[in-house]
Amino acid sequence: MGTSMGRVFSLLFGIIIIFLVxxxxxxxxxxxYSGIFLCALYVAAGLFRQNSPSHQFTRFCMGESAAxxxxxxxxFFGVMIALLVTAEFLNGFTILKNRNGxxxxxxxxxxxxxxxxxxEEIQHTLLPCMAVLVxxxxxxxxxxxxxxxxxxQAGRDEL
Amino acid sequence: MKxxxxxxxxxxxFLILIILAGILDDPVLLMAGTSVGILLMGVxxxxxxxxxKTCQTICxxxxxxxxxxxxxxxxxxxxxxxxxxxxxxxxxxxDMIPAMCSLESxxxxxxxxxxxxxxxxxxxxxxxxxxxxxxxEGGIITIQNLFFSSSLxxxxxxxxxxxxxxxxxxxxxxVEKPGSxxxxxxxxxxxxxxxxxxxxxxxxxDIRYIDWKISAKRGTLYIRxxxxxxxxxxxxxxxxxxxxxxxxxxxFSRLVSSLSGYVESKLAKKESICLMAISGPxxxxxxxxGYDMAHCLxxxxxxxxxxxxxxxxxxxxxxxxxxxEIYQAELLLSRSGLSEQTQTCLTRxxxxxxxxxxxxxxxxxxxxxxxxxxxxHFHEIILYSLCDGDLSHIREIAVLAVRQNIPxxxxxxxxxxxxxxIPVSLCGEAVEVI
Numbered sequence: 118m119g120t121s122m123g124r125v126f127s128l129l130f131g132i133i134i135i136f137l138v139x140x141x142x143x144x145x146x147x148x149x150y151s152g153i154f155l156c157a158l159y160v161a162a163g164l165f166r167q168n169s170p171s172h173q174f175t176r177f178c179m180g181e182s183a184a185x186x187x188x189x190x191x192x193f194f195g196v197m198i199a200l201l202v203t204a205e206f207l208n209g210f211t212i213l214k215n216r217n218g219x220x221x222x223x224x225x226x227x228x229x230x231x232x233x234x235x236x237e238e239i240q241h242t243l244l245p246c247m248a249v250l251v252x253x254x255x256x257x258x259x260x261x262x263x264x265x266x267x268x269x270q271a272g273r274d275e276l
Numbered sequence: 277m278k279x280x281x282x283x284x285x286x287x288x289x290f291l292i293l294i295i296l297a298g299i300l301d302d303p304v305l306l307m308a309g310t311s312v313g314i315l316l317m318g319v320x321x322x323x324x325x326x327x328x329k330t331c332q333t334i335c336x337x338x339x340x341x342x343x344x345x346x347x348x349x350x351x352x353x354x355x356x357x358x359x360x361x362x363x364x365x366x367x368x369x370x371d372m373i374p375a376m377c378s379l380e381s382x383x384x385x386x387x388x389x390x391x392x393x394x395x396x397x398x399x400x401x402x403x404x405x406x407x408x409x410x411x412x413e414g415g416i417i418t419i420q421n422l423f424f425s426s427s428l429x430x431x432x433x434x435x436x437x438x439x440x441x442x443x444x445x446x447x448x449x450x451v452e453k454p455g456s457x458x459x460x461x462x463x464x465x466x467x468x469x470x471x472x473x474x475x476x477x478x479x480x481x482d483i484r485y486i487d488w489k490i491s492a493k494r495g496t497l498y499i500r501x502x503x504x505x506x507x508x509x510x511x512x513x514x515x516x517x518x519x520x521x522x523x524x525x526x527x528f529s530r531l532v533s534s535l536s537g538y539v540e541s542k543l544a545k546k547e548s549i550c551l552m553a554i555s556g557p558x559x560x561x562x563x564x565x566g567y568d569m570a571h572c573l574x575x576x577x578x579x580x581x582x583x584x585x586x587x588x589x590x591x592x593x594x595x596x597x598x599x600x601e602i603y604q605a606e607l608l609l610s611r612s613g614l615s616e617q618t619q620t621c622l623t624r625x626x627x628x629x630x631x632x633x634x635x636x637x638x639x640x641x642x643x644x645x646x647x648x649x650x651x652x653h654f655h656e657i658i659l660y661s662l663c664d665g666d667l668s669h670i671r672e673i674a675v676l677a678v679r680q681n682i683p684x685x686x687x688x689x690x691x692x693x694x695x696x697x698i699p700v701s702l703c704g705e706a707v708e709v710i
Contacts, residue, residue: 170422174285181289181308188304195304203315210282210422211364217325221318228314232307239303246298246306253290253313260320264277264426267324271331271428 126205130160133198148189155183156198170210177206192233200226277324283423286316316423323424326362330419333360333393336430338371338412338438347407347445348558348586350380353438354399355415357430363391364421369430371398371415374440376406378519378584403584407444411437445586445640473501473566509550509565510542511654511682513673515661516555518585527662527689532580534687534710535660536573543569550654551575556585557641557669587641589668595638596675598629605629642672649680656683663688674705 134156140149159179162172180202188195204213204222212218239245279287293309296302334357341352355371366389373379382400404410414431432438474490477497490498514535517523542549548567553560562579564572605626609619657677661670663686670686677684684705 170280170282174282178285178289181312185293185304185308188308192304195308199308199311207319212319212322212421214363217322221322225311225315225318229311232311236303236307239306242297242301242303242306245303246294249294249306249310249313253317256317257320260317260324261277264324264327267328267331268426268428271430 126163126201126208129201130156133201134160146190148186152183152187152190152194152198155179155186159183159202168209173206173209177202180205188233188236192236196229196233199229278420278425278427280420280423280425283316283319286312286319286423290316319423323421323426326365326421327419327426327428330359330362330365330367331417331428333358334417334430335359336414336432338432340412340438340440342440344441344443345404346443347404349445350401350403351440352382352399352401353412354397356395356397357386357417358393358395359388359417360393361388361391365389365391366420367394368418368420369396369398369415370418371400372413373400373402374404374410374412376410377402377404380584403586404442405584405586407442409439409441411439474498475501508653508655509548511648511652511657512539512549512551513657513659514551514553514562514580515659515670516553516560516580517582517662517664518555519582520584521582521665523582523662523664524689524691527691528582530689530710531660531662531687532576534689535580536576538658539572539576540569543567543572550652552648553579554641554669555583556666557587557589557639557672558583558585559641559644588666589639589641589672590666592639592666592668593632593636594668594672594675595633595636598633598636602626602629602633639672641669642676645673645676649676649682654682656685658685658687660687662691677705 134153159176162176162179165172180198184195184199184202187198203225207213207218207222213222290309290313293305293312297304297306297309336355336357339354339356341354345351353371353374355369357369359367361367366387368385368387370385373384380401380403383398384400386396386398388394388396412432414429416427417430418425418427420426474487475498477486477491477499481499485500487498487500512535517528539549539551546567548565549572551562551564551572553562560579560583562575564575566572605622608614609622609626614622657673659670659673663670674684674686686705686707687710688707690709
């Protein structure tokens with residue numbers, strides 16, 4: 118499954134790169150060139166197929182940087198690349214192999230689209246950055262508390 | 277919950293993007309960072325959900341080999357755990373060794389990384405060092421994927437917790453009543469010492485020595501061959517090091533090679549040997565007598581390893597030494613012309629040692645060794661030991677050997693870390709460095 122999915126992702130990336138090249142011919146700009154270059158690098162890195170988590174994480178970082186570069190051109194391109202990169206990353210980590218993983222990815226995709234829409238509206242980022250960090254801390258704390266409760270409950274439960 | 281390098285990486289990407297967004301005042305970076313952060317949290321939530329679901333499928337059962345054992349003897353636990361492993365996850369289970377016990381052999385942990393319903397079985401042997409009732413405390417299950425890992429305790433119910441009782445086996449006291457054959461059997465190494473081997477009946481054999489049980493089982497007549505005091509076997513004793521102590525592995529392997537070489541050379545000449553193992557003042561189960569080379573070498577390969585020691589004889593004063601001190605004090609006190617101070621000192625020594633003699637009994641180890649040496653006449657005793665730490669037990673054997681007039685030889689490997697130390701004879705016996 119991993120190999121066939123990898124081929125699908127490579128094909129999709131190939132189509133996107135061709136599309137981006139055509140787009141760059143119409144509306145040239147350094148950001149789209151860097152985006153195309155990073156996308157090509159991402160695909161090339163995938164050709165040296167290694168199943169190590171570090172290799173997959175490196176590819177994810179390359180893909181994310183391509184997504185950011187293209188997000189400067191158009192949020193549609195950015196979101197699309199980010200979705201593809203994340204799907205391949207999660208698939209490589211066997212998270213998309215179960216129903217819950219697919220639901221998680223779908224929800225994350227929806228949130229990405231909302232964020233892409235919101236990014237058009239935001240003028241200054243200082244306060245949103247603070248808010249994101251505080252929210253992230255609160256969510257992390259909640260998750261840790263949930264985990265602690267689960268461990269505590271498991272310790273109390275008798276088999 | 278523990279994080280892995282993959283989740284560290286995602287967290288680093290999230291923080292870098294958010295900080296850059298704050299510095300460069302760029303909403304694109306902010307949104308990209310937020311999306312990575314949400315992804316990480318989603319993965320974490322999914323992980324916790326899967327852990328929760330996996331925990332609900334877990335069923336563990338423990339089976340203890342013997343419900344009642346003696347202190348210092350080994351017992352076994354078999355643990356069966358059934359669970360559903362989600363795809364992409366790995367499950368490791370660590371069974372906690374019962375309190376006051378040490379692992380003897382086997383593995384107390386197991387892992388499963390194949391998705392689907394799994395039944396894992398592990399078994400291991402352990403040695404209890406204290407007496408009483410011990411309840412098994414369960415184990416720890418660790419569920420992990422490539423981003424997170426979480427460990428949960430699995431405890432048996434108080435009512436259904438597997439337990440076992442350990443009978444005390446004190447260091448001091450008698451191991452047998454004189455003239456009681458059954459008690460002699462309990463000593464351990466001398467179990468069945470009087471029968472050397474069984475063989476098929478040959479014309480002319482004494483029919484009184486026919487073993488009817490074995491003969492009935494095999495369909496032909498079998499004769500018990502008794503070991504007699506005229507055997508003149510060499511007694512080889514191996515002093516196994518303590519597992520809880522740091523040992524020189526090279527020196528120990530040299531000791532084992534030397535032992536194997538000696539045993540091979542003896543058995544190649546069809547000469548019988550008697551091989552037994554001790555570990556400090558603890559008697560081991562290993563006891564071999566015969567001339568089967570393959571069997572003997574297999575025993576050496578399997579059983580000559582460091583073992584946990586239940587008892588130690590740190591700075592142990594032997595009863596014979598105390599008796600000697602009392603005798604010397606009495607002898608000196610009987611002489612005239614001693615100063616008052618010397619007399620007081622000698623009287624004090626005499627009284628203290630007398631009291632010690634009343635309080636302290638002979639160790640079971642000494643009793644067992646004494647029994648073996650009294651009932652058999654060994655040609656010589658060769659003790660293989662690292663001569664590390666307390667040597668009181670070796671001294672006990674040396675004294676017994678001197679008393680029985682049996683030549684006693686200690687063979688100890690040359691130690692790289694103790695090159696300055698010269699092996700010292702404990703009781704006038706020969707010490708050979710191998």
